[in-house]
Amino acid sequence: MGLPEHLKHTLDHLRQSGLYRFLKTVEGEQGPEIRYQGKTYLNFSSNNYLGLANHPLLKEASIEAVRKFGTGSGASRLITGSMTLHxxxxxxxxxxxxxxxxxxxxxxxxxxxxxxxxxxxxGDLIFSDELNHASLIDGCRLSKAKTLVYRHNDTEHLEHMLKNNCHKRLIVTDTVFSMDGDLCSLPRIMELADQYDVLVLVDEAHATGVFGKKGRGVVEHFGIPSHHPRLIQMGTLGKALGSFGAYVCGSNELIDFLINRSRSFIYTTALPPAVVAASKAAIDLIFKDQSLKEKLWKNVTYFGAPSPIVPVIIGSAQETMDVAQKLFEKGIWAQPIRPPTVPEGTSRIRLTLMATHTKEHLDRCVHVLEMVL
Ligand SMILES: Cc1ncc(COP(=O)(O)O)c(C=O)c1O
Known part of the structure; x- marks a missing residue:
């Protein structure tokens, strides 16, 4: 089917304003070097922070799970898809x-x-940081609750909004902001949650495996008790943990509630054995061995950044595309990030650091950036 004219115009408009998106298919593994159309690039765009996506222990766990349990889970968790692996x-x-x-x-x-x-x-009220990830924003929209957006990490603004009372209230925030790499002010947010009796949902997507002494995330980093009665934690398994999927952690009652009420849990086929086994191997590995996290932080410290996500703000979408293209021509794969992912006028190159980058990789990246900017 061809596209109707008005949708073709939408694509034309995206092309003209530097906002057009297209796929680039890489060949081989997601390492610090990646192959594209026969050439090698230094990869500064992956969330494979610990390099676990190609770790031998995870690969073996996946292969073993396929041998024992097959390739698919066959049904949603509430039908027959809930396996011992899950x-x-x-x-x-x-x-x-x-x-x-x-x-x-x-x-x-x-x-x-x-x-x-x-x-x-x-009729309920959600308080959402203005730079929250799209999935949190979409969750708020789907809920039909009224969402009040507070200025980025501005807990005074949040407190001002919390004076709006309502029967059910929830604060939602990334703990490591996905496009900026900064941390939310979680200790203050938790104080406010206690003071105003509000639930808090934290998204530890970029913190799991990366922050905290044991890699448990920003909650651990700030010493917030995990079983805090107002805290709901979610995180992902597809970034530092090198696999795929996500988790929500909390009380038995919360999990029981989500099994009964969460439509995106109920109405979908369960994660397949290979993926679940790889995630389990990743958790076991990082629980025992902090060395990959230490290597990652050595690189983050060398780069002088507060987290492995390093934004280089350019401004306009078109200029950002031009910079990304120049970096690409010099062998650096660094993703241009444009609206609507980030606010208008703040388009950027988003660099991500990994434990598997060598000092030479980092130096090369800085050198090329200096040439191009
Ligand atoms: C903060 C944040 N939350 C949620 C997600 C979504 O996770 P997933 O890729 O597992 O769907 C992402 C990125 O993808 C993210 O950056």
Whole structure:
């Protein structure tokens, strides 16, 4: 089917304003060097922070799971899809995060669009950081609750908004902001949550495996008790954990509630064995061995950044595309990020650092950036 004229115009408009998106298919593994159309590029665009996406232990765990359990789960968790592997991973995740229980979702996007609408509905109030990830924003929209957006990390603005009373209230925030790499002011947010009796949903997508002494995330980094009664934690398994999927952690009661009310959990086929086994292997590995996290932080410190996400703000979408193209021509794969992912006028190159980058990789990246900017 061809596109109707008005949709073709939409694409033309995106092309003319530097906002057009297209796929670039890489060949081979997601390492610090990636292959594209026969050439090698230094990869500064992956969330494979610890290099686990191609770790031999995860690969072996996946292969073994396929041999024992097959390739598909065959049904949703509530039908026949709930396998011993899912249960083992959920137990490992709950232990890892220091919570009573956890529940797997098929992705971080699924988790956020499932959890928020199950907790909140019409007539309720959500407080959302203006730079929250799209999946949190979509979760808020789907819930039909009224969403008040507070200025980025501005807890005074949040407090001002919290004076709006309502029966059910929820604060939602990334803990590491996905396009900026800064941390939310979680200790203050939790104080406000206690003071105003509000629930808090934190998205630890970019913090799991990266922040905290044991890699449990920003909640651990700030020493917030995991079993805090107002705290709901979600995180993803497809970034630092090198696999795919997501989890929500909290009390047994919360997990029971989500199993019963979360549509993106109920109405979808369960994660397949290979993926679940790889996630479990990743959790077991990072629980025992902090060395990959230490290598990652050595690189982050060398770069002088507060997290492995390093934004280089350019401004206009077109200029950002031009810079990305120049970097690409010099062998650096660094993703241009444009609206609507980031606010108008703040288009940027988003660099991500990994444990598997060598000092030479980092130096080369800085050198090329200096040439291009
Ligand atoms: C903060 C944040 N939350 C959620 C997600 C969605 O996770 P997933 O890729 O597993 O759908 C992402 C990125 O993809 C993210 O950056």
């Amino acid at each position: 249960e083992a991973l959920e137990k490992a995740l709950a232990d890892f995060k220091g919570c009573e229980a956890s529940l797997l979702f098929n992705s971080g996007y699924h988790a956020n669009i499932g959890v928020i609408p199950s907790l909140m509905g019409e």
